[in-house]
Amino acid sequence: MVGNLLGLAALALGWRRSVWSWPVQLLSGVVLIGAYLSAHLTGLIGKQGIVIVAAVWGWTQWQRGRRATGEIEVRFATARERVVLVGATALATVALAGLFIAVPELSWSPWADAYIFTGTLAAMYAQARGWVEFWFAWIAVDLVGVPLAFTSGYTFSGVTYAIYFVLVLLGLQAWWTRTRTPRAVNPAVPQGVSA
Template identity: 30%
Template sequence: MNDPLTFLGFPTTPLELISFVLSIVTVLLNIRRIHWAWLFAIVSSATYGVVFFEARLYGDAGLQAVFIAAAVWGWYEWLRGTGEDDKPLVVTRLDAKGWIWSLAGWGLGFYILSWFLHAYTDTDVPHMDGFLTAGSLLGTLLAARKKVENWHVWIVVDILYVGLYVYKDLHLTAILYAVFVGMAALGLRAWARAAREGAR
C-alpha cells in the first residue's frame, strides 16, 4: 500500500507524496489567512506523523499530534477568537515582551525535547529534532494568534529542516521545506501588510 516509488527523480512513498501536497495547500491557504488551512493542517499532520515515525524522527512524529490539537485551536481562534476589546482577531506583531517569551519558550522546549528524545528514543538526531520540534510548536502558536512573527520562525525552522530531511533520506519532504522557505517569505510580506492595515 505504501510501497516506495520515484517522483521527480526522488525516492518517496505514496503517503509522503500525499503529505507533500496537503502541506503545500495548507501553507497557501495560511498565507491568504483562509481558515480552511487548519483543516488541511490536521490531515497533513496525521499523514506526516506516520511518515516521520517510520523515519525514526520521533519528535516530529509526536509533534504532528500536537499540531492536530493546535490546528483545532487555531481554527477556533480564527473563526471565533477575539483580540483586544472583544474585537475579532486581526493580524498583529509581537511586542518586546512577546519576543522574549517566545524565544524563552523555544529554548525551554528545545532543552526538554532534546533531553527526552536522547534519553527515551533511538533517534540519531535528538538535538536537531528537539530544536526544530520546539520551533515548529512556537510557529504554530504564533500563527493561531495571527502574529506576523510566525513567519520569521518558519523561515528559520524550514531552512534547517531541509538539511535534516536530506540527512534522513526524505528527499521529497526536503524539497517541500525548501519550497516552504520561499512561501514563508511571501507569507511574511503578506501578513506584514495585513498588520499595517489592521486586517483579519
C-alpha cells in the same frame, strides 16, 4: 507526497488568512505521521503531532476572531510576547533534547529533533494568535528541517520544505504588509471588539 502537498495548501490558506488553513494542516499532519513512523524520525513525527493539536486549537481561535471582527486580524507580537515565546522555545528545546539524550531510542538526532518539535509548537502558537512572528518561527524550523529531510532520505519532503521556505518568505511579506494597511470598519461589528 500527499501529506506534503496538503501542507503546501495549508500554508497557502494561512497566507490568505483563511480559517480552512487549520483543518488542512490537521489532515497533512495525520498523513505525514504515517510516513515518518517507518523511519523513526521522532522530531518530524512530533512536529506533525503538534501540527494536529495546534490545528484544532488554532481553528477555534481563528473562528472566534472572525466572529468578533469579521476577519482574521494579524499583528506583530509585543516585545514581552516575543521574549516569552523565544524564551519558552529555548527552554523547551533544551529540556526535550535532554530527554532525547537520556532515552536514545526516542531520537537519533536529539538536538535537531528537539529544535524542530519546539520550533513548530512556537510557530503554530504564534499563527493561532495572528502574530507576524509565526513566519519567522517557520523560517527557523525550515533551516534545520530541510537539511534533515534530505539527509534522512526524504528527498520529496526536503524539496517540499524548500518550497515552503520560499512561500513562507512571501507569506511574511503579505502579513507584514497587512499590518501596515488600515483595516476597514465593519459596520456589523461593534467598535472596541477585537480578536
